[in-house]
Amino acid sequence: MIFGETILALSSGRLPAGVAVLRLSGPQTRFVVETICGSVPPPRKATLQILRSPAGEILDRGLTLFFPAPHSFTGEDVAEFQVHGGQAVVSAILREVTAIPGVRHAEPGEFTRRAFLNGRLDLVQTEALADLINADTEAQRRFAQSNADGAQSMLYNGWRQRLIHARAMIEAEIDFADEGDVPGSVASAIWTDMATLAEDIGGHIKGFSAAEIIQDGFKVAILGAPNAGKSSLFNALARREAAIVTDEPGTTRDVLEVALDLDGLKVMIADTAGLREGAGKVESIGIEKAKARGKAADLVLVLEDLVDPQPIDTHWLSVDRITVGTKLDLVEAHEGRACHDFRISTLTGAGIEPLLNEIRKRTEARLKVAGDILPSRLRHVELLEDTLGHLRNALSGSHHPLEIRAEELRMAADRLGRITGAIDVEDLLDVIFAQFCIGK
Ligand SMILES: Nc1nc2c(ncn2[C@@H]2O[C@H](COP(=O)(O)OP(=O)(O)OP(=O)(O)O)[C@@H](O)[C@H]2O)c(=O)[nH]1
Ligand SMILES: [Mg+2]
Known part of the structure; x- marks a missing residue:
């Protein structure tokens, strides 16, 4: 996804500090680096440069890093400036860079939002990233770290694939019922697997109390x-x-x-x-x-x-x-x-x-008592409960036509997809990215 505007923010902590890191992302990134630093350094190589305002005034001397798209945090061209962490130094750079047309201050969580929209992270990973930033204890850090790495997402994606596969098999049974191509044993194996899945999801939901602790x-x-x-x-x-x-x-x-x-x-x-x-x-x-x-x-x-x-x-x-x-x-x-x-x-x-x-x-x-992977948000639990509800409807509906049971499986997969953002979640994005601070 291409965003018109290039965004800039202080991504490191409170000033004054030894070093401040400013992050820039978007189509104007190369132009900004050329304008401010004189040249664009080689990709991913920290390069000592003098930062100047477009009018030529020296702002600071610092390290510049350039990450060309798509191999960057946001998936866009990204640059980082590591400069002296003084309030006035940072203010001057922010002021001069945002004065360049097409560049503006980033909103809270906007870098991560772009990373999500560009498919660099899924929703569960972005939430885990917010948790990692806010982690105070070692247990919180480990939990957030493993989810940011994708442990939770992998679990949900695996479950979703099983639901999708099951639905495909059931629909095949509907389509080919007359021809007898899909033997009944296939369907019964599918329902056995779905019963196991329902148990796994139920157990996983129970783990939320451990995540809360x-x-x-x-x-x-x-x-x-x-x-x-x-x-x-x-x-x-x-x-x-x-x-x-x-x-x-x-x-x-x-x-x-x-x-x-x-x-x-x-x-x-x-x-x-x-x-x-x-x-x-x-x-x-x-x-x-x-x-x-x-x-x-x-x-x-x-x-x-x-x-x-x-x-x-x-x-x-x-x-x-x-x-x-x-x-x-x-x-x-x-x-x-x-x-x-x-x-x-x-x-x-x-x-x-x-x-x-x-x-x-x-x-x-x-x-x-809880497993290793736990739901980390009430949002996940609510969607998992919806998923489980539809799955149970599919399982218990043996007196219903197969079409209806297949539809329940589709809805179950859909609810699960909303957790990671594989399924349309536009309405959720503002809520999720509001958890972040500016510069993230
Ligand atoms: N000798 C001794 N005195 C204690 C000990 N613990 C508390 N006290 C005394 O017991 C009194 C009450 O202590 P608090 O800790 O205020 O008791 P509390 O249960 O919070 O009381 P409330 O807030 O009024 O319900 C104080 O005079 C304390 O100094 C202890 O281990 N040894
Ligand atoms: Mg007391």
Whole structure:
């Protein structure tokens, strides 16, 4: 696809920086490089050049890289300028280059959008690229990396081919039914394969919860009676004074949250208001929020003061939980109710490491049950569910004419094709590319 306009943006991070990378893509690229740098360097060879404004004023000295179409990120002629990462240097280059007719500033995600429209990447890969750029933890990075490489796309393309093949065979059966050319056993093999596929898709959809844990974090909520030591544990885990701690019951009113990186896994810890009856207006709102957070969590830590135990009612909670006895430093090690899974002291640090290990183990356990390739967006899950719905209609419709069952297979393949963008997705593009920053 040929775009009329050439686009330019700062593709590297915040200025000032040691080096800034400006990226240019489109039909005017050669002309711009010639104008600014005097000549176009050999393809893909970093070349030291002086960058000048069209009027001849020196802008900076830097490395120029030229990637001729179609072997570039966008599939168009692309150039990159690696220049000194000063605000004024970059502003001057942006200003001078966009003053050249046919060149303008790029919109967010526009380079990637061109790459997609030129078939350099499919939609799932572009989404994975956005995830890779936003990845904070090692697990997020690995997950995004494998999807950007095409693992997820390959899975869907393989499934789509199977659906298309099945439909072709079923239609052949319709066409040649009279001639008896397509033996019934072929059709039955096809339906067996489709039943397997339906199971695979169903299992894959279930893996989305693991993808959510990788991407959004394993959600841990700290619950307990007022003064149980929730905020103290929260601060110990956050390794900073993130929450106010006082000896007054009812200190915490809102839900506070910190993200932890436990050996490359993202874990979200929430501190909550102490649960008790007869609280005032503000505190009651806090308690409702605490309960809601508990219900939405993957794991709840139920804290209880070992010195002054005030058990809380948790019958409304159906989430995995760990009971934690607190303020261990105030009791003799053998004292206190021995019914807690863990006993900690935030004062001495006793028991905190084992508790963290347990949280990490539980997070890993939730990820292990899922396969290697997971749907990475709700968008994928919705389309996979549609696909599965049509596939199941085709499978269960043995009392329907074959034409109708073949049509269900076609719709299933169509829905799957919309995930990677093999099937018309014009309406989706704005949503997807809005996830990117400028220069990507
Ligand atoms: N000795 C000792 N005191 C602790 C420990 N953990 C918390 N405390 C004290 O217990 C009191 C309550 O601690 P917080 O962490 O604010 O308790 P909380 O559960 O967040 O209380 P609310 O927000 O009011 O529900 C404070 O005075 C803390 O200093 C501990 O491990 N050892
Ligand atoms: Mg608190």
